[in-house]
Amino acid sequence: MLTRRILTAASMAGSMLAAGSAFAQGQPIVGISTVTTYSADARITAVDPNARTVSLAFTNGATAVRQVSPTVANFAQTKVGDMVSLAFEDRLTFVLSGPNTKTPRDRDTTVTVATGGGGSVAGASAGQAVANWWVTAVNPSAGTISLINPGGGEVRTYNVTTPEGRAQLPRVKPGDSVTAINSSVAVIAIMPK
Structure with a gap:
């Protein structure tokens, strides 16, 4: 039997699929x-040990909340107010x-769907961050690509981690646009300052 919850969930799932297929049309x-x-x-401004996150105030005035990797052994000792150096x-x-292909607009989308009945609840959540970058340099022999956010910031050099990606690096040229479709930043070390 179709209920309003099932129809809402199907509608939201369809929206996610439509967003994915719109990107695919750009070839x-x-x-x-x-x-x-x-x-x-x-400086640490908040610590959530259950979620393994820290809120940070950087020396340049920026703020962020970051996930802390399970490999960080001293996470339990971090406290609000600590000045730290983080990796x-x-x-x-x-x-x-491809050339002359319009890139998708930058966006950060999260969709959560929940349905319940008979004392149980089921749900799902999906997120997607899309951001465009410019290629400043490519080094296929070293397996690296250097990028800058068009909105500003520093040039970052990334190591290409998969053999398939390394094989494609010769196709990438400075000035090309690349779209980040998935991202994950984790704190892997916390050292007292």
Whole structure:
């Protein structure tokens, strides 16, 4: 029997599929998975041990909430007000679009669907962050790609982690646009400052 909850869930799932297929119509050329590590100094403004997150105020005035990797052994000792030096691991998946292909607009979308009945609840949540970057340099022999956010910031060099992505690096040229379709930033070390 179709209920309003099932119809709502189906409608939301259809919206997610439509968003994915709209990107596919742009005929992306190749997917490239990357990982890079970097460090920054920050003051801890909140700690959530259950979610394993820290809220940070960086020395440049920026703020962020970051997931803390299970490998960080001293997470239990972190407290609000600590000035720390953090190491981050930034994982991204990029899609290179063909020449004259319009890239999707930047967006951060989360869809949550829940349904219940008979004392039980079932749900699902899906998220997608889409951001466009410009290629500043490519080094196929080293397996790296350097990118900058068109909105500003520093040039970041990423290590391409998959053999399939490394094989496609010769196709990427400075000035190309790539779209980040998945991202994950995790704190991998916390050191007192």
